[in-house]
Amino acid sequence: MTSQSTLLEQYAALDSAAVSDALDALDLTPGQAGFLPVWGTPKIVGFAVTVQLEPYQPGPSGAHIGATAVADANESNVIVVANDGRTDVSCWGGLLSLGASLNGVRGVVADGACRDVHEACEIGFPVFAKGRIPATARGRLQQRSTGEPVRLGEVTVTPGDLVLADETGVVVVPVAHLQTVLDHAQGVAAREQAIAADLRAGVALHEAMRDARLAGITEEH
Known part of the structure; x- marks a missing residue:
């Protein structure tokens, strides 16, 4: 069985589009926009x-959100903050x-907005969000739970699922499908690399870039 660290390394060599295509091929929820x-x-x-997270309700003070x-x-994790896509209040900050x-x-x-962008940038900490806003969460948001399944856009994220985010978007791979999705995504990436090599070698776009080839289907002649 592939170790968790090896799985992370192999997924890190892919982009969100290749993983999304693999999820599609397996009838799983594809990549999400807006993050x-x-x-x-x-x-x-x-x-x-x-x-x-959820809207603030007056009462005994609990743990600060997040x-x-x-x-x-730890070093193998990505934190997923579910805030229903709200962009009128920050759900993640510098501390x-x-x-x-x-x-x-x-x-x-974060399925919501963040603040203190300069602080995250200064320490090189990656933050993906739906927007930016200075408004504090204090008196506006509270933490409902941690370690439970949450909604991130159109997909449910369960603790332990794999999350990949890049400048194109976010994909979530259910833990039960990690190896299968990886195998499909590596196939997608290999086919696209082969098509790119053909284009650079002078093959016409309509010849190199065929739907069947992109899908990994053997064409009959």
């Missing part, structure tokens, strides 16, 4: 640690980025 890096062009691959997930995460970075966390994907 963009807030600085630079990082790519992150890791196993999900999840946080579910703090327990940061404490539980969370610092704490996660010090724990070796690979990055965060």
Whole structure:
């Protein structure tokens, strides 16, 4: 069985489009739009640690949003923050980025907005989000749960699922399909590399780039 570290290395060699194509081929939810890096062009691959947020309700003070997930995460993880796509309030900030970075966390994907972008950039911590806003979460958001399945766009993320995010978008690979999706995605990448080599060698685009070839289907002549 392939080790977790080897799986992460192999997925890191792929992009979100190849993995999305593989998910499609297996009738799994493909890649998600709208999650963009807030600085630079990082790519992150890791196993999900999840946080579910909800609107603030007055009551006893609990853990700061995201703090327990940061404490539980390590160098193999990506933190997924579910905030229903809200962009009117920040659900991730600079101190969370610092704490996660010090724990070796690979990055965060937030279904919402973030703040303190310069702080994440300064420490080189990748943050993918739906937007940026200075408005604090204090008095606006609270943590409902951590370590439970959450919705990220159109897909459910279960702790331990693989999350890959790059400048194109985000893909989520269910833990039960890690090896199968990887095999398909590597096939997609290899076919596209072969087509690119043909184009550079002078093969006409309509000859090199055929739907059957892209799909890995043997064509009959």
